[in-house]
Amino acid sequence: MNFFKVGKYFTLVDMPGYGYRAPQDFADMVEAYLQEHQNLKRTFLLVDSLVGFQKADHIAIEMLEEFGIPYVFVLTKMDKAPKGLLVKNVLEIQDFAEKHTQGCFPQLFPVSSIEYSGIHLLRCFIAHVTGNLPMMNS
Numbered sequence: 001m002n003f004f005k006v007g008k009y010f011t012l013v014d015m016p017g018y019g020y021r022a023p024q025d026f027a028d029m030v031e032a033y034l035q036e037h038q039n040l041k042r043t044f045l046l047v048d049s050l051v052g053f054q055k056a057d058h059i060a061i062e063m064l065e066e067f068g069i070p071y072v073f074v075l076t077k078m079d080k081a082p083k084g085l086l087v088k089n090v091l092e093i094q095d096f097a098e099k100h101t102q103g104c105f106p107q108l109f110p111v112s113s114i115e116y117s118g119i120h121l122l123r124c125f126i127a128h129v130t131g132n133l134p135m136m137n138s
């Protein structure tokens with residue numbers, strides 16, 4: 001796990017993937033970390049726009065649901081996916097979140113780190129959930 005301290009405001013923790021490559025590492029490291037750290041504001045689940053939602057994602061979802069940790073889906077590499085596939089994967093995830101989850105944020109964030117699309121809104125969301133974005137009338 002990599003820790004990025006963002007000034008005095010919050011720390012972003014980058015966790016290893018939980019796909020076919022390292023399910024055991026994920027269970028050992030990430031599960032323990034999520035369970036022990038009660039001050040986590042949000043957990044982000046990154047799904048590749050081209051690949052979409054996979055069976056392996058359920059490992060993470062079940063864990064987060066069980067621990068009662070609020071989480072949000074981020075759809076990565078949106079520059080790579082044809083528009084039709086992007087929409088299909090967005091709808092699939094949102095439909096799943098709506099029907100089968102408790103702790104999942106109803107809105108997902110499609111992003112591209114190459115084109116920078118969606119990054120601004122995701123940053124604002126992170127600033128907001130970490131208590132660093134003063135909002136009007138709230």
Ligand SMILES: Nc1nc2c(ncn2[C@@H]2O[C@H](COP(=O)(O)OP(=O)(O)OP(=O)(O)O)[C@@H](O)[C@H]2O)c(=O)[nH]1
Pocket residue numbers: 015016017018046076077078079080111112113114115
């Ligand atoms: N086209 C495109 N490529 C991207 C984007 N974001 C990341 N990549 C590429 O995807 C590859 C994997 O990126 P990583 O950030 O290492 O992926 P990861 O999910 O952290 O991988 P693990 O930690 O091993 O699970 C790299 O070659 C990146 O350059 C994106 O928005 N668009």
Ligand SMILES: [Mg+2]
Pocket residue numbers: 014015016017
């Ligand atoms: Mg990584």
